[in-house]
Amino acid sequence: MKVVVVVKLLPSAEQAKVLQATLDACNRAANAASQVAFTTGATHKYALQQRVYTVLKGEFGLSAQPAVRVIGKVADAYTTRTTHLKNGLLGREGSKRRAQAEATPIRFRPDAAQPFDSRCLSWQVDARTVSIWTTRGRMKNLAFTGSPDQLKTLAEHQRGESDLLVEDGMWFLSATCEVPEKPLNTDPAGFVGVDLGIVEIATTSTGQRHAGRLLNRYRRRQNRLRAKLQRKNTKSAKRVLKRLRRRETRRAKDVNHTISKSIVERAERTGHGIALEDLKGIRGRVRQAKKNRSTLHSWSFAQLRDFITYKARRAGVPFVVVDPAYSSRSCSECDHTDRRNRPCRAVFACTSCGVVMHADTSASRNLARRGEAVWNAGRHVSRPRPPRESSGLDAGGNSAASRALTRKPVASATGG
CATH class of the missing domain: 3.30.420 (Nucleotidyltransferase; domain 5)
Structure with missing residues (x-):
């Protein structure tokens, strides 16, 4: 069965800038490919690749395999949207929400996750480092950390793609593992x-x-704190709100x-x-x-x-x-x-x-x-x-x- 292991990257300030530039370039390329897919209707991976592969390499500075992964990401996004439309998850037939979804191309945020395969990324689990492709060349000795169980699973069962993502200034790699x-x-x-x-x-x-008393009490406390900070609405309050987001989810x-x-x-x-x-x-x-x-x-x-x-x-x-x-x-x-x-x-x-x-x-x-x-x-x-x-x-x-x-x-x- 497939299990996802998420490890935290420990880049230096310079490495973080390079990773951010790489994500930005990949997502700008994804938006360009998405526009072509929406205009031409070529949402299948191979049909889209024939139309945008050369452009992605020439105008956005992507190498061959990263360009292929970007095209695959776009094709998967359109497949997911088609499934959601079919299942009514984007509104009923004739609804404003559904019409808006069908009339606009899919857009990718500048910090949206980017998939990497074994040609773009390699793991050195014993040394706790990875080597990853960037728009400025191969970045080696990028350190990461994880629990002993995560490291063992990575060493024994890592297969397939890994996704590079950033949340609140922290960098992560989400690795797919095939666990028996x-x-x-x-x-x-x-x-x-x-x-x-x-x-x-x-x-x-x-x-x-398993009582929910402690968790429910924590949620009520977080709700009161958020309401208080939102009423205050100062710059410092907004910084605190940003720092506290996702804490309750975790x-x-x-x-x-x-x-x-x-x-x-x-x-x-x-x-x-x-x-x-x-x-x-x-x-x-x-x-x-x-x-x-x-x-x-x-x-x-x-x-x-x-x-x-x-x-x-x-x-x-x-x-x-x-x-x-x-x-x-x-x-x-x-x-x-x-x-x-x-x-x-x-x-x-x-x-x-x-x-x-x-x-x-x-x-x-x-x-x-x-x-x-x-x-x-x-x-x-x-x-x-x-x-x-x-x-x-x-x-x-x-x-x-x-x-x-x-x-x-x-x-x-x-x-x-």
């Missing part, structure tokens, strides 16, 4: 259900609870990495799979008071799901996504579903069998049961057979045991 996956555990001992939330970021059916990302690592490691150690609820589109379904909207929209559940997905693949842990409908109102013991089962946010009290537990724990147990049903259904799918009177099957070919196992409908599976 462990064999998939095709016979898990069971499934760990994971219920996601804002107050409790993740609650598992095995008893793990904190949330670190928390999600920690939670996903803990969940996957425990599932791998116990031989279980992971069942995660599908929350796609929840921001459009849930209605919140105005004061709570920022909390809902800063909830990074999709990032946590992505982290769990790739770490489970890497560890060979089965992973499925299930429909969360009524999982918080259904009793995990007797399957009784009632709105009154939730007297408050944190407590689940079944009105039928009387069981009382934490609401998120009850929901995660329901997700675990649904995950096991999805996994088994995926493994045991076969060609439909006509019902037989003595077989105990219903008209859909399901036995009583399988009907009992799949008491709640499930939406989709991404494993098995």
Whole structure:
């Protein structure tokens, strides 16, 4: 599987100027190529290369391979935009936003990332340096730093392109690594259900609870600080705002990495799979008071799901996504579903069998049961057979045991 490793470059002041000039030249060339692609409709890589390759080398000072990488970047950008238009991500048919996107060529910022392949960039991991092409010739002995795990992954699995990028004056290289996956555990001992939330970021059916109290408190503090600085609106306040940007994003990302690592490691150690609820589109379904909207929209559940997905693949842990409908109102013991089962946010009290537990724990147990049903259904799918009177099957070919196992409908599976 492909894993991206980001390392920090440590250029001198002179090297940083050369890198900035290189990025600027590459993105000016990309804008010129984008204009040609938009005017002629030649958005395919090879068709575009026939029209702009010589111009990029002559007018922008690019060598042969960097010019090819610029053309590839432009072609990929148009492919992505076509996909977004097709999927309605840039507005509905006839909308102003969609019309504007279709009527303008793609533009690249002066500091937009630039891809480099093995002909333009080489790694010396042991020496912690790279050699990279620039518009002023080959830059050698450019130092970089990274964690021991990053350096090990680079040394053993680095393959393909690396992207040069700059953020807030800091330089990074984003390297693509091809990391082998462990064999998939095709016979898990069971499934760990994971219920996601804002107050409790993740609650598992095995008893793990990852509270979001500290992260939510940090977000509220950052919101108050930003509001205060924006009201002040002085030059110094703007400098502080610039320094603080992305800090909250990095904190949330670190928390999600920690939670996903803990969940996957425990599932791998116990031989279980992971069942995660599908929350796609929840921001459009849930209605919140105005004061709570920022909390809902800063909830990074999709990032946590992505982290769990790739770490489970890497560890060979089965992973499925299930429909969360009524999982918080259904009793995990007797399957009784009632709105009154939730007297408050944190407590689940079944009105039928009387069981009382934490609401998120009850929901995660329901997700675990649904995950096991999805996994088994995926493994045991076969060609439909006509019902037989003595077989105990219903008209859909399901036995009583399988009907009992799949008491709640499930939406989709991404494993098995």
